[in-house]
Amino acid sequence: xxxxxxxxxxxxxxxxxxxxxxxxxxxxxxxxxxxxxxxxxxxxxxxxxxxxxxxxxxxxxxxxxxxxxxxxxxxxxxxxxxxxxxxxxxxxxxxxxxxxxxxxxxxxxxxxxxxxxxxxxxxxxxxxxxxxxxxxxxxxxxxxxxxxxxxxxxxxxxxxxxxxxxxxxxxxxxxxxxxxxxxxxxxxxxxxxxxxxxxxxxxxxxxxxxxxxxxxxxxxxxxxxxxxxxxxxxxxxxxxxxxxxxxxxxxxxxxxxxxxxxxxxxxxxxxxxxxxxxxxxxxxxxxxxxxxxxxx
Amino acid sequence: xxxxxxxxxxxxxxxxxxxxxxxxxxxxxxxxxxxxxxxxxxxxxxxxxxxxxxxxxxxxxxxxxxxxxxxxxxxxxxxxxxxxxxxxxxxxxxxxxxxxxxxxxxxxxxxxxxxxxxxxxxxxxxxxxxxxxxxxxxxxxxxxxxxxxxxxxxxxxxxxxxxxxxxxxxxxxxxxxxxxxxxxxxxxxxxxxxxxxxxxxxxxxxxxxxxxxxxxxxxxxxxxxxxxxxxxxxxxxxxxxxxxxxxxxxxxxxxxxxxxxxxxxxxxxxxxxxxxxxxxxxxxxxxxxxxxxxxxxxxxxxx
Numbered sequence: 001x002x003x004x005x006x007x008x009x010x011x012x013x014x015x016x017x018x019x020x021x022x023x024x025x026x027x028x029x030x031x032x033x034x035x036x037x038x039x040x041x042x043x044x045x046x047x048x049x050x051x052x053x054x055x056x057x058x059x060x061x062x063x064x065x066x067x068x069x070x071x072x073x074x075x076x077x078x079x080x081x082x083x084x085x086x087x088x089x090x091x092x093x094x095x096x097x098x099x100x101x102x103x104x105x106x107x108x109x110x111x112x113x114x115x116x117x118x119x120x121x122x123x124x125x126x127x128x129x130x131x132x133x134x135x136x137x138x139x140x141x142x143x144x145x146x147x148x149x150x151x152x153x154x155x156x157x158x159x160x161x162x163x164x165x166x167x168x169x170x171x172x173x174x175x176x177x178x179x180x181x182x183x184x185x186x187x188x189x190x191x192x193x194x195x196x197x198x199x200x201x202x203x204x205x206x207x208x209x210x211x212x213x214x215x216x217x218x219x220x221x222x223x224x225x226x227x228x229x230x231x232x233x234x235x236x237x238x239x240x241x242x243x244x245x246x247x248x249x250x251x252x253x254x255x256x257x258x259x260x261x262x263x264x265x266x267x268x269x270x271x272x273x274x275x276x277x278x279x280x281x282x283x284x285x286x287x288x289x290x291x292x293x294x295x296x
Numbered sequence: 297x298x299x300x301x302x303x304x305x306x307x308x309x310x311x312x313x314x315x316x317x318x319x320x321x322x323x324x325x326x327x328x329x330x331x332x333x334x335x336x337x338x339x340x341x342x343x344x345x346x347x348x349x350x351x352x353x354x355x356x357x358x359x360x361x362x363x364x365x366x367x368x369x370x371x372x373x374x375x376x377x378x379x380x381x382x383x384x385x386x387x388x389x390x391x392x393x394x395x396x397x398x399x400x401x402x403x404x405x406x407x408x409x410x411x412x413x414x415x416x417x418x419x420x421x422x423x424x425x426x427x428x429x430x431x432x433x434x435x436x437x438x439x440x441x442x443x444x445x446x447x448x449x450x451x452x453x454x455x456x457x458x459x460x461x462x463x464x465x466x467x468x469x470x471x472x473x474x475x476x477x478x479x480x481x482x483x484x485x486x487x488x489x490x491x492x493x494x495x496x497x498x499x500x501x502x503x504x505x506x507x508x509x510x511x512x513x514x515x516x517x518x519x520x521x522x523x524x525x526x527x528x529x530x531x532x533x534x535x536x537x538x539x540x541x542x543x544x545x546x547x548x549x550x551x552x553x554x555x556x557x558x559x560x561x562x563x564x565x566x567x568x569x570x571x572x573x574x575x576x577x578x579x580x581x582x583x584x585x586x587x588x589x590x591x592x593x594x595x596x597x598x599x
Contacts, residue, residue, distance in 0.1 A: 022477070188305075245430075
């Protein structure tokens with residue numbers, strides 16, 4: 001019994017260490033953002049300050065990168081959500097024998113290193129631009145466009161997986177009923193399928209935007225002369241000596257953590273609602289049975 | 297095909313096919329194929345295209361192996377060393393992550409109860425919403441010469457002089473291991489969670505010590521999860537760019553950094569494509585080896 005107690009203690013200690021390892025870097029960065037020293041550090045502590053926060057907004061490069069990141073994120077959403085949806089629907093309909101090949105091809109971008117996606121996008125569209133004898137200002141050479149396409153290559157696979165999970169629970173008889181009642185295929189798509197998929201659409205949009213926003217490996221090749229928040233940050237961090245970086249980190253962490261928490265809570269509520277619905281349905285069924293039995 | 301159109305109607309079918317076509321052909325297959333093709337080409341100026349130098353060549357790959365023709369060294373030692381170091385260090389990071397994550401995954405999947413397990417999962421996910429570059433930056437604050445760890449060791453009297461963790465690549469390995477923990481925990485967790493706890497109980501009742509339970513019961517069951525976690529972590533470490541740029545010592549390079557140089561300061565895209573293909577091949581070899589060793593299929597890994 002006592003040896004088991006020791007084992008339990010060791011396990012708890014290990015778990016504590018593990019989570020310390022997970023959160024220590026973030027706490028350190030948080031602390032550095034408020035330390036009144038010219039260099040991002042926590043010790044020695046020279047006193048609390050907020051002065052690193054306003055200095056963020058004077059950095060034009062960073063603001064330009066931030067704005068670009070937002071636009072790219074919106075572009076990636078607009079591209080990867082419809083693609084992921086279409087790919088998921090096709091996946092449910094494709095012939096069994098083709099399914100494995102199809103799945104391997106569309107999931108491969110997730111497994112491929114991001115730098116390679118960036119490089120292949122860059123060289124391919126560059127060649128296509130030359131082939132089409134496009135103007136230098138055309139989209140073939142635009143860093144923003146290439147970044148949206150390059151990121152969407154693998155983000156579409158993420159959104160597809162989100163849609164696939166939801167589609168597994170789709171009851172096709174609804175679709176058939178609507179068709180029997182004279183609805184067109186387009187109506188069925190907008191009035192039956194899309195409303196059913198709405199939660200998945202929102203999660204896919206959120207996932208696409210956040211993944212795009214923090215992507216570096218693919219972006220750094222496709223963005224070329226332009227910039228995103230991550231490429232600006234990477235440049236600054238490599239020089240790496242201003243505490244306002246830590247301040248920015250605190251802001252980003254705060255925003256992302258709130259966002260992540262909100263998504264998590266929304267998901268749990270959704271799940272609970274489903275459970276409640278299921279429980280209510282089961283209860284109604286039991287009552288109906290009871291009534292039927294009583295009527296007999 | 298006709299069934300497909302009948303089932304979805306003309307408009308929706310067109311949308312589905314166009315979207316999937318654009319993705320699969322224009323974004324996945326053709327770019328990869330063109331990059332492969334490009335890697336066998338000379339780096340040409342626009343006016344040389346169609347000229348006598350516009351032919352297939354192995355020179356980009358030869359450069360990685362032997363360096364410039366007529367160099368003093370027999371092999372391109374600099375780039376080959378970086379390549380090997382990247383591969384070996386990535387394997388090391390993978391093993392380290394496995395060792396770190398296995399106990400946690402087992403604990404959450406088999407020991408912890410309901411709400412507690414869910415909260416632990418949430419805690420695991422939260423740090424990974426933070427930007428990759430900022431996470432690497434946090435490790436600079438921790439490991440720098442005036443960082444927290446050095447200060448701590450010095451006040452404790454263990455060290456007289458600060459250690460340059462960045463130069464010694466300690467920060468890089470720690471940062472990489474940290475960056476991909478989640479991708480190891482989740483496949484492991486999913487695999488272990490599907491194990492019936494009665495099997496563990498039965499083994500324990502039959503007198504098996506805890507390490508043998510893991511070796512003979514839990515790990516064989518979790519094989520697909522182990523394979524998929526290891527593959528993901530290896531590929532992401534080998535393909536990492538931000539962490540080596542930020543946490544690598546000034547003299548040590550990562551293979552992706554050389555690729556990056558070919559595309560930027562080097563300005564030789566064909567050469568860079570060849571290097572990218574080599575990296576992709578290395579990842580492919582690793583995946584195939586893992587599949588062979590663990591006897592699992594690609595479908596199980598990619599799940």
